[in-house]
Amino acid sequence: MTKANFTVPDERGYFGDFGGRFVPETLITALEELNAAWVKYRQDADFQAELEGWLKEYCGRPTPLYRARKLEAALKIKEVYLKREDLAHTGAHKINNTIGQALLAVRMGKKRLIAETGAGQHGVATATAAALFGLSCEVYMGEKDIERQAMNVYRMELLGARVIPVSSGSRTLKDATNEAIRDWVTNVADTHYIIGSVVGPHPYPAMVRDFQRIIGVEARRQILAERKVLPDVVFACVGGGSNAIGIFHPFLEDEVKLIGVEAAGSGIASGAHSAPLSAGRPGVLHGSMSYLLQTEDGQIEEAHSISAGLDYPGVGPEHSFLKDQGRARYISVTDNEALEALRLLCRTEGIIPALESAHAVAGVMLEAAALKDKIVVINLSGRGDKDVATLANLEAGEGE
Amino acid sequence: MSRLAEKFAELKKNGRKGLITFITAGDPGLDATSDLVVALAEAGADVVELGVPFSDPLADGPTIQQASGRALAQGVTLKKILSTVKSLRRRTEIPLVLMSYYNPIFSYGLEKFVVDAAAVGVDGVIVPDLPLEESLSLRNLSAGKLAVVPLAAPTTADARLQEIVAAGSGFLYYVTVTGITGTRRSLPPELSASLDRVKKIAGGLPLAAGFGISTPEQARLVGRHSDAIIVGSALVEIISGSGTTAAGLEKLSKFVLSLRQSLDGLSGSE
Numbered sequence: 323m324t325k326a327n328f329t330v331p332d333e334r335g336y337f338g339d340f341g342g343r344f345v346p347e348t349l350i351t352a353l354e355e356l357n358a359a360w361v362k363y364r365q366d367a368d369f370q371a372e373l374e375g376w377l378k379e380y381c382g383r384p385t386p387l388y389r390a391r392k393l394e395a396a397l398k399i400k401e402v403y404l405k406r407e408d409l410a411h412t413g414a415h416k417i418n419n420t421i422g423q424a425l426l427a428v429r430m431g432k433k434r435l436i437a438e439t440g441a442g443q444h445g446v447a448t449a450t451a452a453a454l455f456g457l458s459c460e461v462y463m464g465e466k467d468i469e470r471q472a473m474n475v476y477r478m479e480l481l482g483a484r485v486i487p488v489s490s491g492s493r494t495l496k497d498a499t500n501e502a503i504r505d506w507v508t509n510v511a512d513t514h515y516i517i518g519s520v521v522g523p524h525p526y527p528a529m530v531r532d533f534q535r536i537i538g539v540e541a542r543r544q545i546l547a548e549r550k551v552l553p554d555v556v557f558a559c560v561g562g563g564s565n566a567i568g569i570f571h572p573f574l575e576d577e578v579k580l581i582g583v584e585a586a587g588s589g590i591a592s593g594a595h596s597a598p599l600s601a602g603r604p605g606v607l608h609g610s611m612s613y614l615l616q617t618e619d620g621q622i623e624e625a626h627s628i629s630a631g632l633d634y635p636g637v638g639p640e641h642s643f644l645k646d647q648g649r650a651r652y653i654s655v656t657d658n659e660a661l662e663a664l665r666l667l668c669r670t671e672g673i674i675p676a677l678e679s680a681h682a683v684a685g686v687m688l689e690a691a692a693l694k695d696k697i698v699v700i701n702l703s704g705r706g707d708k709d710v711a712t713l714a715n716l717e718a719g720e721g722e
Numbered sequence: 723m724s725r726l727a728e729k730f731a732e733l734k735k736n737g738r739k740g741l742i743t744f745i746t747a748g749d750p751g752l753d754a755t756s757d758l759v760v761a762l763a764e765a766g767a768d769v770v771e772l773g774v775p776f777s778d779p780l781a782d783g784p785t786i787q788q789a790s791g792r793a794l795a796q797g798v799t800l801k802k803i804l805s806t807v808k809s810l811r812r813r814t815e816i817p818l819v820l821m822s823y824y825n826p827i828f829s830y831g832l833e834k835f836v837v838d839a840a841a842v843g844v845d846g847v848i849v850p851d852l853p854l855e856e857s858l859s860l861r862n863l864s865a866g867k868l869a870v871v872p873l874a875a876p877t878t879a880d881a882r883l884q885e886i887v888a889a890g891s892g893f894l895y896y897v898t899v900t901g902i903t904g905t906r907r908s909l910p911p912e913l914s915a916s917l918d919r920v921k922k923i924a925g926g927l928p929l930a931a932g933f934g935i936s937t938p939e940q941a942r943l944v945g946r947h948s949d950a951i952i953v954g955s956a957l958v959e960i961i962s963g964s965g966t967t968a969a970g971l972e973k974l975s976k977f978v979l980s981l982r983q984s985l986d987g988l989s990g991s992e
Contacts, residue, residue, distance in 0.1 A: 334855060344824055344851045346781045348875040348900055350882070490787060491777065503780045508901040510877065606825045606851070607778060619799040620829025621777040 330643065335524020335610075338646060340639035343523040344606045345503075352510045357525040359430050364532055369425065376421050377536065380454070381411045383418075385537075387544035387699070392670040393683075397690045403553070404702040405541045405569060408675065414704030415537055415565045416447035420516055422533035424451035427514035434513040435459045438502040440467055440495035440561070441631035441678065442474025443704055444518030449483035451516075459483040462501040466493040467630045474708050492624040495561075495634045499608050519562025520638030523609030527638050534568025541699055542572050555579040555693065558701040559681040560652065561596065561632035563641045565703035570650060579651070582641060583685030585627035586654035596625035598637045599645050599652040612639040628657035628712070629677035631704075655684040661716070663687055664706065676704035677712070725817040726845040726869050726892050729768055730928045730949065739985040740950025741766060741941075742930055743957055743978060744821065746773040746789035748798030752806045754966040756813065758974070762957075763816040765975040766982030768950065771848065772807070774800050774822035781850040783904030785955040789962065800826045800835070808842035819846040819871060819892070824856075833863050840867040846892040847871065854886050861889060869893075876900050876916060883923050893928040895952065896920050898935070898944065904955045906934035909943065917947035938984035945985045953981060 330337040343353060363369040377383040385406045394402045407415040420437075427435060435452045436459070439445030445461040452459030461478055465487050468475055478485050491497040499521075506515040520527045520534070538556075545553055556573055558566035560582040570580045587595035595601065598613040605614040607622055615623040615635035625635040644650035655663075660677060663684035667673050675683060679702050686693065686700055706713075733740050743762045747755050759770050775793035779786060800822065807818060820839065827835050827849065839847065846869030852860065854872065861870045869892025874883050877900060887894060898913055899906065910916075921929050931944045932952025944951045960977060964970030 342856055343853065344856055345853065346850050346875070346897075347853050347873045347886075348877050348897060350853050350875075351877040351879065490791075496778065500778050500780045504783075504902050507781065510900060605829060606823075608780070609851075614825075616825065616829065618829075619801070620826040621794060622825070 330640065331524065331528050335528065337640045337643035339604070340612050340642040341524060341527055341610050343609060344611065345523045345609045346507055348507050349510060349523070353523055353525070355430065359426050360525050360529045363426060363429065373422055373425055377418065381417050381421065382409060383536065384540040384544070385409050387541055387548070390671050393667065396666060396670050397687060399686070399690055399693045399698055400695050401697045402686070403545060403699045405537060405699060407537060407565065407701060407703045408673070408679065408705035412443070412447050412450050413707065414443040414447065414676065415534060415568060416444045416518060417450065418536055418568070419518065419530050419533040419564065420444070420447040420451040423514065423516045424455050424457065427457065428455055430514065432512060432514040433457060434509065435516055436462070436502050436505050436513055437516045437518060438462045438495065438498040439518065440498070440633055441629065441676070442467065442471040442478065442708060443631060443676070445483070445485070446474050446477045446481070448516050449478040449481035452483060453481045460486055460505070462486050462488050462498040462505070464488045464492070464494040464498045467495065470712050471630055471708055472711060494630065496622065496625070503608065519564040520567045520640060521562045521608055521610060521636060527610060527640055530564050531567045531571060531640060534564050535571050537565065537568035537701060538570060538572035541569055545699065549697065551697065552576050552578050553699040554696040555581060556699045556701070557581050557583060557682045557685050559583050559632060559678050559703060560599065560637060560641060561585070561634050561678065562636070563638040565701050567638060567640055569701040570644070574649065580644070580649065581685060582650055582652045583681045584652055584654040585629055585632035585681055586656045587626040589656055590654060594626035595654065596627040596632050596634060597654040598635060599641060600654045604642065607636045610639045612642045613637055613645070628660065629681065631676070631678040632681065653685055653688065655681050655688055659684040659688065673702070674706035675702055676706045677709045679703045724845055724869065725815060726769065726819070729817050730893065733768065733949070737989050739945040739988055740768040740928070740930065741978070741982055741985055742769040742771060742932070742950050742952040743767040744771040744773060744952060744954030745957055745961065746775060746786060746793055747803045747806065748775060748793030748796050749789040749958070749961065750792060750965060751796055752798060752802060755806055756810045757966055757971065758961065759810055759816065760813050761971045761975055762978055763814045765978035767816065767978055769817045769819060771819045771821045771952070771954070772803065774803055774820055774826055776823040776826060779823060781902055783902045783955065785958050786903050789958045800830050804838055804842050804844070807844055811843040817845045818843065819848060820844055821848040821850065824849050824852045832860055836863045836867055845869060848873070848895060854889060871895050873897055874920060876910070880923060883920065887924050887927050890927055893930045893950065894920070894924045896929060896931045896948070898931050898933045901933070903933055905936035905959070909934055909940060913944070914947050917944070921948065938980045941981045941984045942988060945988050951985065
């Protein structure tokens with residue numbers, strides 16, 4: 323594979339042609355302050371020790387790397403390991419980032435956290451960090467997502483956060499992000515905006531990646547300890563792409579194939595999907611240049627996926643960079659393929675994955691023929707409890 | 723001299739304050755936009771900003787978001803707006819500035835945009851999500867053809883403001899509030915002092931202030947400390963409420979005239 327320069331981003335937040343800082347002037351000072359704090363504390367021993375402590379004692383890290391022998395047998399693949407982010411506190415990898423950013427916010431003297439959420443996992447993780455560190459918290463969530471992720475709405479409220487319904491546009495993650503940015507523009511003095519993925523203006527994509535790298539750092543160490551070799555392939559689902567970057571990044575310099583799985587919704591050809599890397603072109607949304615679903619005239623198109631967490635027309639700029647470098651490959655699976663994978667994992671391993679994470683499993687199913695003699699790691703980014711209502715509705719024939 | 727520079731020179735010479743009016747292009751339709759621009763010019767506007775509708779206007783409040791949505795539902799595109807400007811130029815010479823988020827321009831092609839916009843008679847462009855660091859290409863391509871109007875905010879420090887002013891052209895758009903567009907009952911108490919500070923740094927670049935200005939009183943307050951005021955959401959609200967019937971246009975004209983008179987009341991008082 324080509325050896326590229328992966329010491330990105332540059333100081334302006336560019337991963338090759340992607341990234342940057344496309345935001346209203348009002349936010350520039352706050353982004354500069356955030357960047358300065360991140361640059362300082364990423365190398366600060368006390369900060370890192372405190373973060374490590376919370377990740378270990380509060381979040382339950384390291385999460386296991388579990389060998390899924392029944393899944394191996396079902397898919398006729400030599401070895402399949404699941405990185406069990408579903409076992410992290412709050413049920414997904416999102417907590418790695420929110421604990422890290424909340425610690426930064428406290429050090430920056432911010433009293434209030436805001437967040438956007440799609441599936442609700444990031445909202446719950448933000449509400450959790452806010453409760454833990456005594457900060458007030460408001461979470462923007464699209465009305466459509468509030469309907470399909472009712473349990474997570476209730477969890478956020480239990481944790482003391484206020485969930486603000488967003489009724490504009492597609493009433494999903496994209497519009498929740500617009501509202502969160504508008505809130506931040508208005509309340510920037512006392513508020514920290516915890517972006518939940520590797521998207522947004524610099525330094526968010528790099529900072530969130532740094533907080534999520536722990537997934538790949540652990541997985542790499544665990545597989546070397548158990549197998550004495552690196553895996554052949556790593557799979558992860560990609561919406562904004564934080565769990566994928568988290569597990570990919572520590573393997574970038576290795577001879578390990580990296581495969582990101584986007585949500586093809588009803589199929590790429592149908593136009594109803596959430597696969598900008600597979601079927602979009604570069605543009606600017608929510609503060610950075612990246613692959614994007616957009617019309618010929620540069621209007622952002624609505625994404626479609628059964629998975630609220632992948633239902634987003636953009637993707638983190640580092641993924642766009644890895645795609646163009648050829649360092650990672652991006653494929654897509656449909657709603658139905660993800661559902662099939664979800665059921666397979668339930669029946670073979672007794673694990674109910676989140677619909678998002680089921681896309682990664684479906685990616686492995688899709689490529690199984692080429693993986694017969696391979697060691698495969700799947701990032702099981704979250705658990706599926708939040709999706710049972712959606713699944714039950716589908717079974718009852720009321721699904722979308 | 724460009725229409726924009728000429729206008730500001732004329733205002734200065736006559737000791738008058740500028741009135742910049744914003745409407746969303748294509749709301750309620752592009753034919754209506756032409757009539758609205760002419761009506762604004764006749765009622766005393768000095769510059770018209772035409773908002774290019776965008777699906778995700780993250781610096782805008784509900785009023786302009788909804789106007790943007792209505793325009794997009796009509797199938798309005800940047801290309802169609804440029805052709806509207808072309809025909810509009812047979813009716814008015816008022817300076818016209820496009821306000822567009824970056825993606826529609828990027829998607830159109832930066833170079834092609836600058837050439838086409840200048841050719842049809844656009845005088846400048848304001849891109850609310852394109853800060854100094856990201857605007858170099860657009861500024862280079864626009865030199866001598868289009869003004870690239872920079873924005874400054876209450877959160878912008880003096881040193882950065884100097885760089886913004888040095889790179890800017892047309893006028894400096896000072897955002898009066900830390901927030902998004904939309905009418906406000908009151909403006910920040912420190913606004914006068916902020917404007918005086920910004921005016922000093924802006925030097926020869928005319929200072930226009932906008933966001934939240936919706937009454938003649940606010941116009942006077944802001945006009946006293948700037949070269950021009952920018953009014954948007956208040957006009958968009960009138961248009962969405964009264965439409966472009968004769969009565970609607972008259973209501974709009976009356977409101978613009980009230981702002982005009984409020985600003986003209988300041989002439990010669992300093």
